[in-house]
Amino acid sequence: MTAQSPSAAVLIIGDEILSGRTRDSNSGHIAAFLTEIGIDLREIRVVPDEEDRIVAALDALRTAYTYVFTTGGIGPTHDDITADAVAKAFGVAIEYHPEAIEILRQHYVAPEELTEARLRMARIPVGATLIDNPVSKAPGFHIGNVFVMAGVPKIMQAMLLNIEKELHGGVPVQSVTVDCPFGEGVIGTALGEVAEAHPLVSIGSYPVLAARNFSTKLVIRSRDAAALAVAKTAVEAMLADIARHKAGDSTLTDY
Incomplete structure (x- = not known):
């Protein structure tokens, strides 16, 4: 990038x-x-x-x-x-x-x-x-x-x-933030797979602790607007998939 x-x-x-x-x-x-x-x-x-x-x-x-x-x-x-x-x-x-x-x-x-x-x-x-x-x-x-x-x-x-x-600049980086209700320990593996599948973007994860529960801010950045949109959709689909599995699996902790 x-x-x-x-x-x-x-x-x-x-x-x-x-x-x-x-x-x-x-x-x-x-x-x-x-x-x-x-x-x-x-x-x-x-x-x-x-x-x-x-x-x-x-x-x-x-x-x-x-x-x-x-x-x-x-x-x-x-x-x-x-x-x-x-x-x-x-x-x-x-x-x-x-x-x-x-x-x-x-x-x-x-x-x-x-x-x-x-x-x-x-x-x-x-x-x-x-x-x-x-x-x-x-x-x-x-x-x-x-x-x-x-x-x-x-x-x-x-x-x-x-x-x-x-100063001679380049194409500005665009970013979008996806609010993730899960801690990094829940999403880490799947998020890595999404990041690997979308090399034109960078994805950062930032933990948030509210009360006693972890959530995560996922920030997706790219100079390619189309790649950014595709990656955002992939991240949201990943979270939806985790939510479906988490609903029936008590071993998935908040962090």
Whole structure:
């Protein structure tokens, strides 16, 4: 289903994510955004604010996938080292970008407001292009197949919208959900047979516990609308068949 589709990875950067102090919501938002434009998110990594770890992750991900999206570590403080790490990964220098400086000067009107710390946000790897930030103005940047964005969700989301025109997507994945009244232990074998018989779709099963009984959400996904419809019919027929057998067999437990 994904072999001919553009692929992507998300690299979440920040000690605060790994410590649990901040909950990551950016990867889920990026995943939904990419699904809508037909890009398959294949991997999400989280690394600390350590240059070598960031560089190693970037080197691995940017050679494996069509696009890499990073979030975090481009602010004004000493531990915001993403720009330096990206420059090192690409083997280029990092410099104060004239356009980025001007953006910050227009935002921080009083000269004393544009502190040395805030000017750090204008340091951009040589050869990178800026990503507009309509929320707080300090730009992200794009170099090679890597898009570097802020960690603050509202800012990241605005940046993501501004880079959509630079992304080449494929056919979006469609999905349908079938509510299954049985636990995975009841449907597992039959569901596997349905999945094997329909290679153009992927079928995920997600357990639900209500009171003391298990049920399951079956999510069927495909880029082929006809294959999706056929697989949905097959899943529903499988559940109907299990229901008939379960009605007369007390050994079929909820899970």
